[in-house]
Amino acid sequence: MDIERLAEGVLAGDRRALARAITLVESGRADHRRAAVDLIGRLNDADHGRQAMRIGLSGTPGVGKSTFIESFGMMLTGADLRVGVLAVDPSSARSGGSILGDKTRMERLSRAPNAFIRPSPSQSHLGGVARRTREAIALLEAAGFDAVLVETVGVGQSETVVAEMTDLFVLLLAPGGGDELQGVKRGIMEMADLLIVNKADGDLAATATRTCSDYAGALRLLRKRPQDPEGFPKALTVSAMEENGLERAWDEMRALADWRRETGHWDARRAEQARYWFEAEVRAGLLARLSREPVKGAMEALARQVEAGTTTPALAAAEVLTDVLGLGPEAGETGLDAETSLA
Numbered sequence: 001m002d003i004e005r006l007a008e009g010v011l012a013g014d015r016r017a018l019a020r021a022i023t024l025v026e027s028g029r030a031d032h033r034r035a036a037v038d039l040i041g042r043l044n045d046a047d048h049g050r051q052a053m054r055i056g057l058s059g060t061p062g063v064g065k066s067t068f069i070e071s072f073g074m075m076l077t078g079a080d081l082r083v084g085v086l087a088v089d090p091s092s093a094r095s096g097g098s099i100l101g102d103k104t105r106m107e108r109l110s111r112a113p114n115a116f117i118r119p120s121p122s123q124s125h126l127g128g129v130a131r132r133t134r135e136a137i138a139l140l141e142a143a144g145f146d147a148v149l150v151e152t153v154g155v156g157q158s159e160t161v162v163a164e165m166t167d168l169f170v171l172l173l174a175p176g177g178g179d180e181l182q183g184v185k186r187g188i189m190e191m192a193d194l195l196i197v198n199k200a201d202g203d204l205a206a207t208a209t210r211t212c213s214d215y216a217g218a219l220r221l222l223r224k225r226p227q228d229p230e231g232f233p234k235a236l237t238v239s240a241m242e243e244n245g246l247e248r249a250w251d252e253m254r255a256l257a258d259w260r261r262e263t264g265h266w267d268a269r270r271a272e273q274a275r276y277w278f279e280a281e282v283r284a285g286l287l288a289r290l291s292r293e294p295v296k297g298a299m300e301a302l303a304r305q306v307e308a309g310t311t312t313p314a315l316a317a318a319e320v321l322t323d324v325l326g327l328g329p330e331a332g333e334t335g336l337d338a339e340t341s342l343a
């Protein structure tokens with residue numbers, strides 16, 4: 001595979017190159033993985049720090065995330081902005097791949113020349129989903145997209161994962177009474193930059209307005225965060241179906257993004273996220289080595305010796321870390337600490 005040419009294609013915004021590049025980062029094959037790491041490294045060197053506004057979007061099933069992305073995305077492409085859409089859906093196997101439904105639901109957006117929608121691949125564990133989404137964001141960014149929307153279903157840890165790879169986190173809510181408010185986990189409220197009450201139309205309009213002020217009240221009770229200007233996080237209403245309130249939502253997102261850029265919070269957050277994913281990759285890489293040969297076999301052999309009592313758990317573990325994984329001796333284990341302090 002010609003990675004140099006693929007990188008050029010992505011940088012030129014070529015859709016086919018982009019699609020191939022995303023397929024590459026999704027692949028679990030070892031040679032593909034090496035090529036993907038190479039590709040992303042090259043793009044990082046060559047993209048002159050291109051940045052998209054990365055927007056994470058979460059909310060319970062049926063709240064209207066896909067409808068919102070379609071309407072919001074159409075508004076942005078209408079303003080000549082290029083929009084990428086990704087999904088983090090660790091449960092996609094359950095629903096038979098909800099993005100398949102999404103593709104038809106996002107019918108207009110999927111045909112818009114300025115939009116790029118990537119269906120989620122078949123189910124994998126959240127770690128795998130996280131990596132491919134993060135790398136797909138990097139590819140879209142290198143390709144010059146202005147906004148990247150990442151949809152996630154409110155399942156388990158997926159919101160946290162998405163918040164760790166986006167600049168803004170938007171929580172979509174349904175109109176409803178006090179019970180609804182109770183249902184939103186506090187941790188997720190605290191992550192949100194914008195709460196958007198959807199379906200503010202028809203019979204639901206009045207309820208949506210009331211729900212919105214309930215949430216606005218709840219937001220005022222949360223601890224002030226350093227990354228927020230006055231008045232944020234904010235609650236507002238939209239109708240994704242009737243395409244109302246979308247401009248306002250975009251204005252608020254831009255105002256927040258501008259403020260964070262000016263005050264340094266934007267770059268600081270991205271730096272913090274890069275560090276987070278670096279550490280996550282190291283940890284995941286180490287764990288992966290443990291379940292592959294030759295470490296796997298060596299551990300099994302040592303485990304049997306530990307069972308038989310011919311060595312101790314601590315000695316056997318040290319042997320795996322030091323000799324099998326080749327990490328070298330730990331200072332304390334060999335008395336190096338004592339020597340150093342004597343020197």
Ligand SMILES: Nc1nc2c(ncn2[C@@H]2O[C@H](COP(=O)(O)OP(=O)(O)OP(=O)(O)O)[C@@H](O)[C@H]2O)c(=O)[nH]1
Binds near residue numbers: 061063065199238
């Ligand atoms: N009245 C009204 N209905 C809406 C609006 N937005 C979405 N809906 C409806 O709500 C239902 C769910 O919409 P989706 O966009 O599929 O919701 P989702 O959050 O993506 O759902 P999942 O992907 O299954 O989690 C559909 O029947 C939509 O037509 C809106 O603004 N007003």
Ligand SMILES: [Mg+2]
Binds near residue numbers: 065066067098102
């Ligand atoms: Mg959806």
